[in-house]
Amino acid sequence: MHYAFFSDEVSPGARVPHPDGAGAGTDGGPPDPEAARMARLRRRMAWPLGGQEGADATERGLDHEELLALTRGDLIGAIEFGHIYPVFQPQVCAQHGGIVGMEVLARWSDKGRHHAPDRFVGSITSHGVETLLLDHFLGACGRVRARFPHYTGRFSLNVNPSTAAAAGFVQDFVRASISHGLDIARIVLELTEQTRIARDSEARLLENLSALSERGMMISQDDFGSGYASLQALGLLPFKQVKVDKILLHRARHAERARRLFSSSMVLARSLELQTVAEGVESPDDVTLARSLGADLLQGYAIFPPMPFELLQL
Ligand code: C2E
Ligand code: CA
Ligand code: CA
Numbered sequence: 001m002h003y004a005f006f007s008d009e010v011s012p013g014a015r016v017p018h019p020d021g022a023g024a025g026t027d028g029g030p031p032d033p034e035a036a037r038m039a040r041l042r043r044r045m046a047w048p049l050g051g052q053e054g055a056d057a058t059e060r061g062l063d064h065e066e067l068l069a070l071t072r073g074d075l076i077g078a079i080e081f082g083h084i085y086p087v088f089q090p091q092v093c094a095q096h097g098g099i100v101g102m103e104v105l106a107r108w109s110d111k112g113r114h115h116a117p118d119r120f121v122g123s124i125t126s127h128g129v130e131t132l133l134l135d136h137f138l139g140a141c142g143r144v145r146a147r148f149p150h151y152t153g154r155f156s157l158n159v160n161p162s163t164a165a166a167a168g169f170v171q172d173f174v175r176a177s178i179s180h181g182l183d184i185a186r187i188v189l190e191l192t193e194q195t196r197i198a199r200d201s202e203a204r205l206l207e208n209l210s211a212l213s214e215r216g217m218m219i220s221q222d223d224f225g226s227g228y229a230s231l232q233a234l235g236l237l238p239f240k241q242v243k244v245d246k247i248l249l250h251r252a253r254h255a256e257r258a259r260r261l262f263s264s265s266m267v268l269a270r271s272l273e274l275q276t277v278a279e280g281v282e283s284p285d286d287v288t289l290a291r292s293l294g295a296d297l298l299q300g301y302a303i304f305p306p307m308p309f310e311l312l313q314l
Contacts (some may be wrong), residue, residue, distance in 0.1 A: 001314055003097040003303050005287070031104045062108075062119045070120070072127040079133055084112045084120075086140045087306040090314070091156070091277060091299040099314060101154040101188065102144075103299065104137050121160075121192075130163040135176045138223050139185075140309060142180035148314040152227060156188035156220065164191065165205035170212055185216035188241060191233075192222045206237060213238040220277075234272065242269050246280020246300070249290060259293065266294035 044305035076250075078084045082105055091101040104123075110116040124130050133155060141155040163169065177184050189212065209219050220241035221234060225248045233241070244265055251258035269276045281300030290298055 001099060001158075003092045003093075003099075005291075024175065046270060062115050067119065067123060070123050072129060073078055074125050075120075075124060075129045076132065076277065078108060079129065079136055084108045084124075084133065084136075085308070086137045087308050088144065088312055089298045089306040090304040091153075092303055094278075094295050094298050096128065099151070099153055099304075100297060101156055103156040103158075103190070104141065105158070106133065106137075107308075109268075119216065121158075124159040125163055128163075130160060130164075131169065131172050134163075134173065138176045138180045138182060138187075142182055144312065145182065147309075148312075151314045154186050154188050154218065155182070156190050158192050158222065160188045160193055161191055162201065164189065164208055165201040166208075167204070172211065183216075184212075185218075188218040188220050190220040190222040190243065191237070191239075193227075200271075202236075204220050210238050213240070218275075223285075225261065230284070236269075239272075239274055241275040241277060243279050243299075244275040244295070249278055249280050249284075249286060252286070252289060252293065259289075263293045270294075299305050 017208075021301045032204060040105050058098040075084075084109075086104045087107050088102045090099045090102055091103065093100050106117045106121060107116075108120055124133055137157055141157075142148060144155070145151065174184065189209075191209075213219055218240045219238055221237070222243050223245040224234075224242040224296060233239075240266045242265070244262060248258055248262050248265075266276055267275035275296050276294070277299055278293070278295035279299045281287055281290055281298045283302050286300065287298060287302055
């Protein structure tokens with residue numbers, strides 16, 4: 001399966017259109033009912049329960065008090081019982097449109113309520129259960145591999161740098177990958193939230209990522225161009241891929257400066273021999289823009305939304 005850039009063929013992603021949850025408004029335009037309908041469609045794709053209730057319940061996520069009250073036991077239970085589970089968002093080659101990778105993203109559904117990862121991944125990290133989550137997600141990748149033996153692309157998993165810097169992370173990760181039948185060279189580790197970490201952790205992070213990189217794993221810098229995802233980290237850590245923050249692509253739609261910033265990031269990445277990913281590709285215009293700015297891979301609602309295992313087609 002591929003995304004059709006050049007033909008009249010309807011691409012799989014095009015049947016599940018894109019817009020951002022807010023739909024209209026992101027570009028400063030008036031609310032657009034069609035965009036809202038598409039946004040509901042997208043959310044339904046991302047939540048396996050499906051149905052209108054499922055989509056609407058997304059809005060009622062964990063509130064602040066519930067977040068604070070979460071215990072380590074709650075999180076372990078949610079992972080073990082499958083309430084926290086992965087969805088998969090394919091990435092395509094900007095040249096030929098073929099699926100070459102997929103990002104694994106966390107969702108939490110419980111008692112008819114759905115929580116977006118922004119609400120709970122911080123707790124997963126702070127309670128020290130991210131390695132357990134990764135183990136489960138690697139298991140899910142193993143099931144994708146078994147269901148689609150012809151799929152030879154990569155699996156991208158997100159990890160907070162503090163988890164990746166922990167003692168024993170390399171052994172645990174490699175052991176889990178092998179036990180789920182995954183070739184380590186097909187795994188991409190996306191480093192999220194480049195929060196400032198202590199000097200000693202920085203040294204361990206470098207050590208751990210270098211060890212994984214030597215085993216063939218691809219290390220990716222997520223959200224490049226935003227917050228802490230810095231040039232400094234690009235120089236320090238053994239990255240082989242950069243994902244440009246979607247905000248930059250969205251600004252590049254209208255702002256020449258953002259376009260230059262985006263394409264300069266591509267030049268920089270190329271000079272460091274890094275693969276580049278444009279994320280947040282939400283429309284055919286975004287596809288054209290991201291390709292013209294030089295991204296190697298494309299990811300976004302216009303191509304494929306995040307999909308639960310049951311709806312994945314490769
Ligand atoms: P991220 O790693 O930058 O992931 C991409 C986010 O963009 C995802 O949001 C995805 O659903 C969304 N997205 C995909 N296509 C488009 C598009 O065309 N337009 C727009 N506007 N957004 C798009 P999601 O799934 O809500 O995840 C949010 C963040 O939560 C992720 O950002 C990542 O930082 C974190 N996260 C998600 N799953 C995990 C996980 O398993 N572990 C860790 N550590 N972090 C995770
Ligand atoms: Ca990511
Ligand atoms: Ca990102």
